[in-house]
Amino acid sequence: MLYKSLKNNKYIASFKEAVLFGQSPDKGLYFPEKIPLLEKKFFKNLSNFEVNDLMMEVIKPFIGNEIPYKELLNIISNTVNFKINLKKIYENFFSLELFLGPTMAFKDIGVKFLSGCIKYFCKQIKKNIIILTATSGDTGAAVANAFNKIDGVKVVILYPSSKISFLQEKQITTLGDNILALEIKGNFDDCQLLAKKAFYDEKIRKKLFLTSANSINIARLLSQIFYYFLCYKLLFKKKNNEKIIFSIPSGNFGNICAGLIAFKMGLPVKHFIAATNINDTVPRLLKSEIYNPYPTKETISNAMDIADPNNFSRIMYMFKHVKNLKKIFSAYSFSDQETINIIKFIWEKYKYMMDPHGAIGYLGLKKFYFDKKNFNYKNIFLATASPVKFLEKINKKLSDQILLNEKVKKLLKKTKKSIKLSNEYENFKNWLLTSNLDYKR
Ligand SMILES: *Cc1c(COP(=O)(O)O)cnc(C)c1O
Numbered sequence: 001m002l003y004k005s006l007k008n009n010k011y012i013a014s015f016k017e018a019v020l021f022g023q024s025p026d027k028g029l030y031f032p033e034k035i036p037l038l039e040k041k042f043f044k045n046l047s048n049f050e051v052n053d054l055m056m057e058v059i060k061p062f063i064g065n066e067i068p069y070k071e072l073l074n075i076i077s078n079t080v081n082f083k084i085n086l087k088k089i090y091e092n093f094f095s096l097e098l099f100l101g102p103t104m105a106f107k108d109i110g111v112k113f114l115s116g117c118i119k120y121f122c123k124q125i126k127k128n129i130i131i132l133t134a135t136s137g138d139t140g141a142a143v144a145n146a147f148n149k150i151d152g153v154k155v156v157i158l159y160p161s162s163k164i165s166f167l168q169e170k171q172i173t174t175l176g177d178n179i180l181a182l183e184i185k186g187n188f189d190d191c192q193l194l195a196k197k198a199f200y201d202e203k204i205r206k207k208l209f210l211t212s213a214n215s216i217n218i219a220r221l222l223s224q225i226f227y228y229f230l231c232y233k234l235l236f237k238k239k240n241n242e243k244i245i246f247s248i249p250s251g252n253f254g255n256i257c258a259g260l261i262a263f264k265m266g267l268p269v270k271h272f273i274a275a276t277n278i279n280d281t282v283p284r285l286l287k288s289e290i291y292n293p294y295p296t297k298e299t300i301s302n303a304m305d306i307a308d309p310n311n312f313s314r315i316m317y318m319f320k321h322v323k324n325l326k327k328i329f330s331a332y333s334f335s336d337q338e339t340i341n342i343i344k345f346i347w348e349k350y351k352y353m354m355d356p357h358g359a360i361g362y363l364g365l366k367k368f369y370f371d372k373k374n375f376n377y378k379n380i381f382l383a384t385a386s387p388v389k390f391l392e393k394i395n396k397k398l399s400d401q402i403l404l405n406e407k408v409k410k411l412l413k414k415t416k417k418s419i420k421l422s423n424e425y426e427n428f429k430n431w432l433l434t435s436n437l438d439y440k441r
Contacts, residue, residue: 001062003030003218006317015066019117019219020129022212027200030218031314035264036061043266047233051084052077054233055226058265062222067120075116079109084227086234086380089352093365095383096231099355103171104386105303106255107142109227110220115146117219118211122152127209130437131155132198134191134214136251137164138303138385141171143213144179154437155213158182158191158428161420164302167389167408174414182431186423188305189296194428201429208438215254216310224258228267231380243270244378247365249357250274250331251304253282253311255382260315263328270377272329275364277301280333282312289322300336300393301356303385334363343387343394353402355390358383 003018005011007028013021018030042057049057055076063072085097101108122129131153133143140157147155157172161183164172173181184191198204199212215221228246236242246269248256256274263269274282277299285291293307319325336356343359346352354362361381369379388408391399404412421427 001064002033004033005029006031006313015063015218016121019114019217020121020125020211022214022217023199029216029310029314031317032062032218035261035318037264038266043268046229047237049233051080051230054229055080055223058226058229058262059222067117071120075113075120078116079112079223082108084230084234086231087352087383089346089350089362092375092378093362094235094378094380095352095354095358095362096227096234096380097383098227099383099386099389102145103138103141104389105138105142106224106382106384107138108145110215110223110254111139111142111213112146113223114213114217114219115143115150118147118153119150122150125209128438129153130208130210131213132158132195132210133212134158134188134195135164135172136160136188136303136305137168138389139214140164140181141168144172144175144181147213148175148179149177153178155179156182156432156437158184158195160187160191161185163187163298165390166392167412169416170411170414173416173418174411176417180435181418182428183418183420184423185420187296187298190423194423194425197425198429198432204429204432207433214310215252221254221258221261221311221314224255225262225265228259228262228269232267235378235380242378243268244380245269245271245273245365245368245374247273247275247361247368247379247381249301249304249361249364249382249384250276250282251279251306251309253309253315255384257311257314260318260329264318269328270374271368273364273368274329274331275360275381276331276333277304277339277360278333278335279305279307281307282309283331283333286322286326286329286331299356300339300390301360302393303357304360330368332364332367334360338363340394340398344398347398347401353387354383355385355387356393357385357390 003013005024005028007026011024082101087095098106281293296307339356339359365379365381
């Protein structure tokens with residue numbers, strides 16, 4: 001499979017190049033030249049596949065022979081080495097729990113897969129690779145975990161000081177080794193800007209081999225396609241041509257973009273709902289057909305505090321026009337107060353605890369259900385993070401209901417190690433060039 005730049009079709013990359021460079025030379029996002037349509041036979045058999053084999057079937061067409069079958073299977077089994085549950089909340093409402101991995105958010109899946117690919121490609125090049133990534137919390141945690149102690153890889157994570165949750169900060173700053181945590185005085189946008197500038201800085205590029213682990217990386221996007229298929233396996237033991245409705249709590253719109261690719265591959269989805277917090281660029285776009293991001297606002301679902309979603313251009317590329325997109329896709333936004341109220345309500349009524357992101361997914365599902373009177377379908381929201389990660393974001397009475405396991409308790413006691421920097425680019429550049437990141441192998 002080849003990947004083309006969405007800015008200029010003349011930039012074509014192999015899977016390996018798309019993964020290692022992240023973006024095309026013209027700063028465009030890569031996208032598969034063609035989305036493979038899976039065979040009817042595959043869908044008939046879907047419920048019989050083991051989880052690993054299912055992921056293999058779904059992702060293999062995108063990779064071709066760039067990673068040998070055995071290696072790819074190895075990467076996959078390291079990626080999904082934890083459970084993914086489908087929990088019934090009541091009647092036709094279900095939570096797809098994607099947060100049971102090592103850092104307790106769905107990003108573990110995409111990032112772990114990416115790290116496996118990079119580890120494989122790394123052996124073929126002579127240089128050390130520097131993973132440079134800006135995070136609003138969960139990406140940084142998943143990246144630190146997935147790339148820890150990989151030979152030939154150093155990881156630099158930029159996070160906004162005091163704007164990520166307590167547990168997220170511990171996950172990023174306590175591993176040490178090849179993981180360097182830069183605590184930036186500023187917000188997530190500042191961090192992202194620093195990272196973006198560095199990627200296209202000639203002086204830095206001459207010295208360091210930089211790669212991004214952000215959700216623009218095609219390996220992260222493609223590995224997320226699989227759990228939409230898995231959901232059908234979990235939901236239907238035999239018959240699996242029933243259509244279902246998915247609601248996805250969305251920030252950078254990578255997760256929902258993967259869902260839409262699954263749909264294009266033939267998955268019989270009835271409708272997708274993008275649920276956002278008050279950073280509502282996409283819900284407004286669907287109404288006005290004008291893409292007009294406002295400045296980012298802080299919310300309790302901080303992993304979705306993004307006003308200009310990176311992956312949205314991929315979605316528009318697939319559907320060409322808002323009118324086409326709207327046939328399969330709706331978008332709603334919700335406030336912090338609505339989020340807290342619904343967490344409390346669902347806990348009290350069904351004894352099910354949602355995190356602020358998953359809660360927004362549930363709210364989207366509910367709104368669509370009543371707006372469209374679509375009462376006959378199965379409704380699934382993606383639970384993207386464990387409530388444990390966002391304890392301080394909800395009120396004490398509620399958070400006291402959440403039990404901490406031993407692993408979390410241990411993590412909370414570890415000592416944070418970060419490098420504090422201002423948000424000025426020259427400072428950051430200087431640090432990158434003088435920190436001995438390109439150590440000889
Ligand atoms: C990153 C993240 C999201 C948003 O996912 P996108 O792919 O950026 O839309 C939602 N919930 C949680 C918990 C996240 O970490």
